[in-house]
Amino acid sequence: MRGTVDVQGVLAGERRALARALTEVENDSPAGRDALDALFRYSGQAHLVGVTGSPGAGKSSLVNQMTRLIRNPSHGESKKVAIVAVDPSSPFTGGAILGDRIRMRDIVNDDGVFIRSMASRGHLGGIARTTSALVRVLDAAGFDLILIETVGAGQSEVDIARLAHTTVVVEAPGMGDDIQAIKAGILEIADILVVNKADHPLADNTMRALSASLEFSRPGQVSSIERFHHRELAFEPVKSEMIKENDRHEHWIPPVLKTVSTEGVGIEEVVASVENHGKFLRDQGQWQFRDAARLQEELNELLIAAFASEWRRKVDQSKIESVLKEMLERKLSPQNAAIKLLSP
Numbered sequence: 173m174r175g176t177v178d179v180q181g182v183l184a185g186e187r188r189a190l191a192r193a194l195t196e197v198e199n200d201s202p203a204g205r206d207a208l209d210a211l212f213r214y215s216g217q218a219h220l221v222g223v224t225g226s227p228g229a230g231k232s233s234l235v236n237q238m239t240r241l242i243r244n245p246s247h248g249e250s251k252k253v254a255i256v257a258v259d260p261s262s263p264f265t266g267g268a269i270l271g272d273r274i275r276m277r278d279i280v281n282d283d284g285v286f287i288r289s290m291a292s293r294g295h296l297g298g299i300a301r302t303t304s305a306l307v308r309v310l311d312a313a314g315f316d317l318i319l320i321e322t323v324g325a326g327q328s329e330v331d332i333a334r335l336a337h338t339t340v341v342v343e344a345p346g347m348g349d350d351i352q353a354i355k356a357g358i359l360e361i362a363d364i365l366v367v368n369k370a371d372h373p374l375a376d377n378t379m380r381a382l383s384a385s386l387e388f389s390r391p392g393q394v395s396s397i398e399r400f401h402h403r404e405l406a407f408e409p410v411k412s413e414m415i416k417e418n419d420r421h422e423h424w425i426p427p428v429l430k431t432v433s434t435e436g437v438g439i440e441e442v443v444a445s446v447e448n449h450g451k452f453l454r455d456q457g458q459w460q461f462r463d464a465a466r467l468q469e470e471l472n473e474l475l476i477a478a479f480a481s482e483w484r485r486k487v488d489q490s491k492i493e494s495v496l497k498e499m500l501e502r503k504l505s506p507q508n509a510a511i512k513l514l515s516p
Contacts, residue, residue: 177207183214185252185314187286194288197305208305211312216463218254218311219450222336224322224361229344230368232257233433234442235319239279241439242317251316255287256306258323286315304335304470333361334469337462338449340364340442343382345374359385362426364445370430370438382428424452487513 177196181189193211196204223231239253279285288306303320310318322332333339341362346369359365359382367378427445431438453459495512498504504512 177203179207179210182207182211182309182313190286190309190313191288193309194306197309198290198302200302204305208308211309214312215308216311218307218315218318219338219446220307220311220318220320220336221446222320222322222332222339223342224332224339225342225366226344227323229342230431230433231321231342234340234342234366234368234431234439235321236279237431237433237436237439238319238443238446239285240436241443243279243282243284247443250284252284252314253286254310254313254315254318255285255321256303256310256318257287257289257321258303259289259291286310286313304466307335335466337453337459338363338446340366340446342366342368343378344369345372345378359426363424363449364442365426365428366431366438366442367428368431368433371432375430379428379430386426386428422452422456424449483514 177193178186178189179193182193193204193207197208198204223235225231235255235257239255241247242251242253280287288310290303290306307318307320320332320336339361341359341364343365345367365382365386367375367382369375427441429438429441429445431442433439450459453462492513495504495509499506499509
């Protein structure tokens with residue numbers, strides 16, 4: 173029946189039930205929220221891998237090739253793989269092409285692979301507002317690895333680092349000067365750096381620029397909890413006793429890898445690095461740390477949205493219109509307008 177979610181079907185991995193649940197969750201419907209509540213206790217097992225980078229760097233092709241290799245019986249123990257591909261929305265219509273299935277058509281019929289495209293719906297930061305919720309449903313459905321391909325928004329695209337255990341940053345040579353690739357906001361979130369289209373003549377220059385920059389930025393030393401520090405917070409992030417960080421743990425140094433994803437070159441090294449990083453997080457006690465950071469970030473966003481909604485419900489519309497009029501007439505600055513609207 174429309175508007176309901178078969179939670180047991182999702183837990184059993186039934187594709188129809190899973191697709192229905194994801195739709196309800198993405199639409200933030202009452203049935204979707206109920207499903208999230210019911211599925212929460214079954215989540216927390218999957219390895220979440222974010223794949224981000226500039227538009228045209230080859231993220232979709234890389235995700236496709238990684239999935240093919242992971243699902244290949246010769247790779248070892250077969251893992252179920254889910255792919256969440258976030259596409260940009262039109263600023264005018266709100267629609268999106270959702271075209272990643274075109275690039276991934278050779279894996280779409282694999283029963284061990286589930287692909288979900290979603291529109292960003294105007295949300296900044298490279299992912300959609302409900303991406304974290306969709307990932308939780310796929311996690312509860314029993315997928316071992318969840319690959320999250322972001323929009324490709326450039327330096328502002330750092331939200332994926334708060335969602336994923338492992339963040340793969342994909343760069344491509346010939347898309348600007350070498351300094352562009354190493355600006356703040358990109359290297360700091362990278363657990364693995366991939367120079368795709370490595371058959372390009374400028375690939376070695378990009379490799380050298382990225383490798384040299386790691387000597388200065390050391391992004392692996394940024395704590396998961398510290399990823400909050402530049403955000404507006406409804407509360408101060410905390411470390412519970414069960415996730416207390418060991419200050420003496422080793423730091424992960426992001427490898428810089430070459431690939432030609434359209435030809436499947438270098439994919440084995442990328443998949444091995446993803447698996448090694450997951451093992452490193454568990455061995456060093458940082459897996460729970462990143463989970464804690466993600467959950468606190470989600471709670472923070474829900475609280476801020478709730479505060480805004482509650483304020484909007486209580487404030488009188490005529491007061492908003494009056495303050496807006498004063499601001500537009502340059503009688504009131506935006507800062508003082510906000511103070512006036514928040515005052516009793």
